[in-house]
Amino acid sequence: MLSRKLITAIYLALTIFSIEAAQQRIVGSPDARFVINSDANSFEYILEANGKTVLKGQLGLAVPSVAGRATETCESGESDACFEYGDYARLYLTAPKGESNCATVEWYSNFGRRLEDCFDLLSGVHWYGGGETKVQTWPIETEKRDEAPFVAGDFLQPNVQFGGLLDTYWISTSGVAIHVQEDSPLFTSWNTTHPNQFCFVAQDRAPYVERDAVRLKYDICVPKAGETFKDVHLRSLKKYYTLPTEIPDETMIVYPFWSTWAEYKADINQTLVVQMAKRLIEEGYTTNSHIQIDDNWETCYGEAEFNSNKFPDLPGMMRELGELGINRTTVWVHPFINFNCPSFQTAFDKEYFVKDVRNKQTITWWWEGQNSGLIDFTNPEAVNWYRARLQKLQTDTGITSFKFDAGESTWLPPSVKPANGDVNLLPNLMSTKYVESVAAFGGMIETRTGHRNQNLAIFLRMLDKDSRWGYDNGLKSMIPSLLLFSILGYSFVLPDMIGGNAYGSESPSNEMYIRWAQVNVFMPSWQFSVLPWDRDPTGLRDRAVKEAVELRISYASKFLEAARQTVEDGSPMNRPMWWVDPEDPETYTIDDQFMLGDDILAAPVTTEGALSRDIYLPKGTWLLPSNNLTFTGPQWLRSWPAPVDYLPFFVRQ
Template sequence: MTIAGLSTVLIPASLLAGGSAAAAPESPRVTQASDASITITEPAQDGSPAYTITVNKAPFRITTSRGGRTVLATTTQSASASSSPVTFTAGGSTYAATRVTGSRWTQGKLTLSLATTDPGYHVTYNLTPKAGQYQVAWTVTGDSAGSVDAVGENYVLSSAGYWYGQGLTTTPQGGPIEDQPWPLNAGDVDNEGMGPSSHDRNNPFWYTSSSTGLWVNTNNDMNVQINHGQSGLGSFAVTGTNSYNSTVFVESTPRSVYGDYVAIAGTPQHLDDPEAYFRTPTWNTWAEFNTNVTEDNFLAYVHQLADNHIPGHAIQIDDGWNSNYGDYTFDSTKFPTPKAMSDEVHKLGFDLGLWMTLWINKGTKNFDYAKEHGYFFKSKANPDDVCLVPWWNGEQGAGIVDLANPDARAWFSGIMHNLMTTYGVDGFKFDTRFYAPSCAPDAGYTTRDYLELAHQFADDFDMQGLGLTAAWTGTQRYGFAMRDNDKGTDWHSYQAALAQVLSLSTVGYPFVETDMIGGSSGAPENPPTKEVLVRWAQAAALMPLEYASTSPANPRYDKETIDLYRAAMTLHERLTPYILKQVPRAVKTGEPIMKPIFFDFPDDKASYTLSNEWLLGDSLLAAPVDSDTTTRDVDVPAGQWYDVARQRVVHGPTTLRAYGANLAQVPMFVRLGTPDTGMLMRALHTGAK
């Protein structure tokens, strides 16, 4: 059958409105509403709602609707090819798909032929609907298709409401260190080089308040822009390919979209960290000393924490302990008796950890050895040379140990085990990336494979509750802790930390924590104020895990700082049994332990813009103070909630305006009538039975 305006159309008559088989339509149902469009209707099934996909032919556009309401829409053809629905770059120029020239529906898939702004190229576009989602796969073809170096799609952000996901974001306002929009389209996101080799924590997954979502199925680097320059557009481009593969989710709630993504990414196969790691924080020297850490000031720091009864299970020496970057020996000038130092740390009740990187600087003994034995990645430009990668600790560049090489992996593992047996080191903080795009991959390996190898390698060692600093779709299954990146020491950075932890938790990583409480970027010269440090500690107490560095016992602070900080850590300890009760569900289903209110209360419209409130489990509402004030508004969702500070019942939904919380108070609310109510009431010392 031919539809006017299409050069080639093969849509079976039984699938067109008014066809002879209309009484018993197949699923899904494809109709031509007019010569201007093709519509696919996916019926409700498997717990997912019915939805409709409308393909506008000229200009090309795709609109997704549910219940007669648009819930996601691509852009339409514009004067700028870069902001069109389907776009690609080739030879330094950007082109766009313009209109549908042909279509075919067969075996549950709609295949479209798209003309482009360059007659030498065309796009073959496939759309496959399923319950609750549809797959999109398209390829740029033509005589010069091999010159295509990036492909992308563009969406109208407002068509889907608020946008979330991705993990950490780069923004002109200082992200990811000092800024993280929540929701994403409330800011200006501009991420280049987002991919499996990135040092940031990202996933190519986004979800929206309209209960739609997008997952881009790629292991290549991406360029992502969300409302960049206040454009109102979401641009998701994949580099190094002429093909694009994505999944659009269409569900009834944002939580259901998240569930669909976790079904793809995977859930934690186990809990990587012992239960004790949830109880007390990991301490690290970075914010206190930067690279100026020595044996003397480190031991003074450990004693300071112990003498003031500040909880912790491990204390790590960050960057600055080794003699050369890559030789993995203690600097004998700064650390003259490392074994005795280790014994003293253990005597005080802490495990000892070390900062660790697989990047080995040129000029070190281990560089020469690893080069001679072929343990490094090779250069893409010259396969006979070591791939030298510039980084913040090596002007001449560093070689990266190739974990795909079994001998290299065994050699490096031996180095780490030697540190453990010789000095009594218990665990490690892994830092830097495990692969760089400038390096030549081993035959048959992708960037994603090296991320897998890194997780497998690190899993053999105790990461002391910190996990890794690299992520992509699929790394959820390792069950590692996940933290945001270095933060400044001001209120803006603290606020960014809260939004980032929520973001990481809702792309599939339930065991989350902020980076160092109080921040570390700019420290120790620019330490956090008393108020920032205490408020940050209070917020961290209401998260699954804690990571600390700035000591409240530092002489710059007063006794009240010590007492309030300790109180926050003690609060977290009291909540640990409740937190651990959430772990089996997180392992089984990927359910976030820390989550936005709208995950459990999708009708609570006020909660969709809140990054400073969350649910810990299903029964504790956390509303820490995140600014230099002693009041804040608190959004309380539907139901009955016990106000811990005021010892009263609050009936939601309601907003508590100018809720007072002095520096010693942490606004918390226990949901009444749940299986966990009693446990929480007892943990929070309300006196309830």
């Protein structure tokens, strides 16, 4: 027989359990709603849309136990639900509603220095978006990423997680699109501190500016009845970002250009540039966009004047290039001025360099200078001066356009203060303003950083790729990088140099070089540097590259058609395989195929030594142009032959 004390204990336990269970709160309608369960300090929630669970997670993981249990204290009209932890923090929830069908989660704290929400990586659900990384995968839920600030950086430097492109936007195959408000001091993690979860953290610490209150605010958009996650994505992209109103340079889309960088590195001069151009024509590469003069042409870094010792007769060089049929030339530039340049003092006296919170100009470093000034692109006068110098360079030399390097937060001095703009948008604000400022030079330019710059008709370059095969910044990372850029709204992608940069002892083998060129054929633009006819006594590499160039040119109209569609409706030029059929799960994890527009399916080989590969054809009828065979999808073509000089691709009928 149970004792009176034991019966009392059981009764109390059941009472406490019923009180805990009663903390469930439903916010929203049956079509789209939060189902929230609170424990002592945090909330577990389920987000449902059209009767399905589309997202699960936890809110308030960083709230300390001393803050106590949240109480619901919502003023009328403020939001659908509000929870307060005394004076420590407030949580505001708004259910999915409106044309965009988006919910809003907002944390606000005057005292807390850390706010954290995490989302479950549900089985069978795949995620895309976020930022460029050195090890690029598609989709991204399998990655393990330590908590890091979500800022544009140079991942070639130590302890830098992200590359130059990132935006606070993610989309999942369950139909959830998440956008974090840009003034949140955001850190992210995947599969590390919280296994099988990805997390948003707002923290009042570097590289963000100090602030009186910490806020973490984000929207969660869900599908309406009958919508696919592709529909949610296109709707969300237009809600949070602005589409371009025109396409960039058409010649650069269709034809290759040739850079001096990987072939000659910084050892360039007039003789080598002309020699490279002559060899191009002699070897049969006569249809080109332009030649690009890369690193170390200036008198000193940032002076924006040609070194006359290396380039003694610029008019003569430009004339020779023109006689060869190369009428466009670009040069590599950057936002720095080294201390030893005469222009450094001019810019310093005019206060054109980035300032710190004490309103003092600062010195920074970069890979070509340890004591350098960084132009403040939030200062309109500094922008006008910077652009005027490059315009003068164009007028004086006949240079057509520019490659704009750097621009990421990696190169910012600590504790910066913008001349104009919301300090809470730092440091990514500096990247945004840099790209906005240089976009004035038109549709031939390229940058390697971008944040909220989707509206610009310019080319965005992948960060330097290494001459290796793997996902670790090698050939296998090319298509995942392309698809990431595309899904974030940057359609006009410039892949890095074919064959990689040949840094150190790395050099692309003939097989790697050919496969790299094939991967690039149906991408929005392409660039060569390591010369295709060198280091190949068989001539196979040269022949394969010429075939690739001819193939691309033969589909010029498809490239321009896809580019114009970006302007019309936001569809990227290159699309993931699920774009064809977003309800086909087979397409969700394919990371080595992609579409050009609606009709061309590219399936290049990215594995060393492979002479065949599996190819997935989604629904539809697909023509194999090499022999006019047609196939009906969906189906896998297993072990499809792919010799080194062959690029598998199909055209939808």
